[in-house]
Amino acid sequence: MGDVFKAIADPTRREILLMLTDEASSIGQIAENFNMSRPAIAKHVKVLQNARLLEIEPDHADGRQRNCIAQLEALKEVEEYLSTLEKFWKAKFNGLETYLSKKNGK
Amino acid sequence: MRDSIKFTRVYHFPIEDVWKAISNKASMSEWLMPCNIEPVVGHKFQFKTKPFPGFNGTIDCQVLEVIENELLSFSWSGGPLKQTKVSFRLEEAGCKTVLHFEHSGFKGVLNQLIVKKILSNGWKTKILPILLQKHLEENGGRI
Numbered sequence: 001m002g003d004v005f006k007a008i009a010d011p012t013r014r015e016i017l018l019m020l021t022d023e024a025s026s027i028g029q030i031a032e033n034f035n036m037s038r039p040a041i042a043k044h045v046k047v048l049q050n051a052r053l054l055e056i057e058p059d060h061a062d063g064r065q066r067n068c069i070a071q072l073e074a075l076k077e078v079e080e081y082l083s084t085l086e087k088f089w090k091a092k093f094n095g096l097e098t099y100l101s102k103k104n105g106k
Numbered sequence: 107m108r109d110s111i112k113f114t115r116v117y118h119f120p121i122e123d124v125w126k127a128i129s130n131k132a133s134m135s136e137w138l139m140p141c142n143i144e145p146v147v148g149h150k151f152q153f154k155t156k157p158f159p160g161f162n163g164t165i166d167c168q169v170l171e172v173i174e175n176e177l178l179s180f181s182w183s184g185g186p187l188k189q190t191k192v193s194f195r196l197e198e199a200g201c202k203t204v205l206h207f208e209h210s211g212f213k214g215v216l217n218q219l220i221v222k223k224i225l226s227n228g229w230k231t232k233i234l235p236i237l238l239q240k241h242l243e244e245n246g247g248r249i
Contacts, residue, residue, distance in 0.1 A: 004186075093115050095137055
């Protein structure tokens with residue numbers, strides 16, 4: 001879960017992800033588009049890959065070329081985190097009534 | 107789409123009792139989580155809870171607003187959340203107390219959810235990345 005947040009916290013990685021949602025691209029193509037070095041892009045791609053936000057697969061037409069494909073299902077974890085947080089708060093505030101009863105003897 | 111967690115609870119206790127429960131270190135540590143809160147604007151404190159992978163168990167907070175028997179708010183940074191805001195607002199209702207709770211500041215995170223929602227709806231035209239780009243430029247960069 002932390003990996004997804006860390007991955008999307010960086011503006012360059014968000015832009016890479018947006019570019020890839022439009023069209024699968026190789027690291028070289030991304031580097032060209034962002035005017036950055038291949039190793040720098042490869043590093044960002046690695047972080048996105050570790051967060052399961054993208055997958056790398058061989059190109060259909062040219063098997064030697066490897067494409068980065070956006071995989072946005074992992075963003076679900078963010079949604080799930082917020083719903084867990086909401087449950088946490090609700091449970092605590094339901095427990096506050098019990099605490100007040102105990103403390104103030106009712 | 108919501109950008110905060112919000113709800114209201116009614117407690118059958120006078121407002122002073124509820125205020126003490128939400129602003130006193132010992133009380134908060136008992137019903138919520140171990141912490142060293144003081145109801146003083148600017149006071150920095152931490153909640154300590156059980157760590158799990160991706161979360162070291164510490165939440166860093168700073169008191170933002172204090173109006174005795176009425177309002178307490180503090181910043182909340184922990185796990186994936188950076189600089190979000192938690193607030194407790196109290197309201198007297200006869201011999202009962204109404205508590206309005208809000209945890210806000212998820213905007214940056216929600217931008218990403220919007221991206222996902224639109225994409226999952228299959229609304230995937232050439233125009234989409236341009237609109238999203240604009241949206242992220244206006245609202246992004248603050249996660």
